[in-house]
Amino acid sequence: MHDYLDEWEAKVYALSVAATHVCSKCVVDRELWRRVEADTTLGRCDFCGITSDSATFEDLTAGITEALYEFYVTADESGAYHEEGDWSERVEDVQEILIDWLGDAVDSPVVVPLTRFAAAANAVEYGFVRKADIWASLYDHDEAAWRAFMVEARSGDVGKAATDLLTRLNPRTVALLERVTQVAAAKGLFQVTRPSLWRCRAGGQDKNYHSAPDLGTAPAGRASAGRLNAAGHSCFYGSTTERGAILESTKHAGEAPEFWIGQFEPSRPIYHLDVFEVPDPPSPFAIGAADSHDALAFLRRFADSISQPNDTNDEGHYLPTQVFTAFLLAGIEPPEAIRFASSIDSTSENWVVFVDHEHCTDRQSPENSELRLVLVQETARHVSTAEVGSAIKARPS
Numbered sequence: 122m123h124d125y126l127d128e129w130e131a132k133v134y135a136l137s138v139a140a141t142h143v144c145s146k147c148v149v150d151r152e153l154w155r156r157v158e159a160d161t162t163l164g165r166c167d168f169c170g171i172t173s174d175s176a177t178f179e180d181l182t183a184g185i186t187e188a189l190y191e192f193y194v195t196a197d198e199s200g201a202y203h204e205e206g207d208w209s210e211r212v213e214d215v216q217e218i219l220i221d222w223l224g225d226a227v228d229s230p231v232v233v234p235l236t237r238f239a240a241a242a243n244a245v246e247y248g249f250v251r252k253a254d255i256w257a258s259l260y261d262h263d264e265a266a267w268r269a270f271m272v273e274a275r276s277g278d279v280g281k282a283a284t285d286l287l288t289r290l291n292p293r294t295v296a297l298l299e300r301v302t303q304v305a306a307a308k309g310l311f312q313v314t315r316p317s318l319w320r321c322r323a324g325g326q327d328k329n330y331h332s333a334p335d336l337g338t339a340p341a342g343r344a345s346a347g348r349l350n351a352a353g354h355s356c357f358y359g360s361t362t363e364r365g366a367i368l369e370s371t372k373h374a375g376e377a378p379e380f381w382i383g384q385f386e387p388s389r390p391i392y393h394l395d396v397f398e399v400p401d402p403p404s405p406f407a408i409g410a411a412d413s414h415d416a417l418a419f420l421r422r423f424a425d426s427i428s429q430p431n432d433t434n435d436e437g438h439y440l441p442t443q444v445f446t447a448f449l450l451a452g453i454e455p456p457e458a459i460r461f462a463s464s465i466d467s468t469s470e471n472w473v474v475f476v477d478h479e480h481c482t483d484r485q486s487p488e489n490s491e492l493r494l495v496l497v498q499e500t501a502r503h504v505s506t507a508e509v510g511s512a513i514k515a516r517p518s
């Protein structure tokens with residue numbers, strides 16, 4: 122056993138040099154290969170033994186270093202400081218960054234020797250700091266701006282409050298949110314569709330909630346803070362299935378929940394941001410990947426935090442989600458809704474539609490381009506505690 126480890130260690134050591142050759146098959150990430158393609162020569166791969174187009178560790182490392190500096194700056198350059206053993210920013214070790222990146226980019230025998238060589242070539246005194254930590258910047262700098270927004274949104278015009286918020290946010294945050302929106306557009310996440318949406322309201326048989334004002338969005342001022350909205354700013358939360366709506370509503374409904382439920386149809390197709398499935402971020406080695414990588418990571422966090430169950434004590438958790446939503450609403454062509462996956466049942470599709478109490482109606486109003494949600498009258502019915510129980514039991518595991 123001991124001999125075997127010594128032998129392995131000696132082999133890795135011997136391969137961790139500039140002249141080691143790797144072929145295009147052993148470099149599985151096409152984006153990494155693209156970075157070195159111009160410098161490849163015909164040679165024998167030191168890993169699989171095949172003679173074909175191959176690159177040296179030295180050339181690969183040049184490409185890796187380029188990508189590294191697209192995502193990171195050195196701790197020294199970042200302005201991060203060291204106090205009582207702690208860094209003011211998250212400082213990462215180059216070895217850890219590269220083992221993570223190369224683990225997905227090259228065949229497994231190549232990972233350790235290449236990481237060792239490329240990390241040694243990029244040794245700096247303290248380590249590296251990630252250039253764009255979007256979430257940290259939202260948490261750290263914009264809480265005061267957000268509080269001002271909530272006060273303004275509660276007292277009246279949410280659209281104006283959102284516009285004002287943008288003037289209060291620091292320009293770096295606004296630039297990042299713009300970039301996120303551009304990447305979302307480039308990935309086709311802005312869509313137009315016409316979903317049928319079920320919505321529940323807690324209440325016993327005697328309540329007789331049969332109309333759109335009963336079952337639609339709560340009147341302004343009565344809405345509690347949700348995942349996307351500031352308290353008082355009302356919007357319509359719905360699910361595309363009856364069961365989905367029941368499951369979502371049981372989260373806040375106490376011990377023996379019973380509901381009234383109804384199905385709403387939009388008066389016209391809805392322009393919306395679709396984060397039901399956010400595409401995978403690109404390889405870190407793709408040219409210009411740093412921007413879209415961080416934007417997609419942001420959208421994933423956004424999608425996750427919308428689909429998390431509400432926790433009214435956790436204000437910070439919702440802050441970036443709410444700031445991004447406010448940013449979208451203040452735009453030139455703001456989305457009218459967001460489509461996202463349920464955290465309770467990932468097969469269920471949830472929607473938040475930015476329509477208020479007055480725009481949930483019982484009758485289709487003709488010749489009006491304003492978006493309304495129209496209750497399908499015959500669908501309104503009472504859901505007993507027993508039926509809620511069987512919906513919970515029928516949940517796919």
Ligand SMILES: [Zn+2]
Nearest residue numbers: 144147166169
């Ligand atoms: Zn090979």
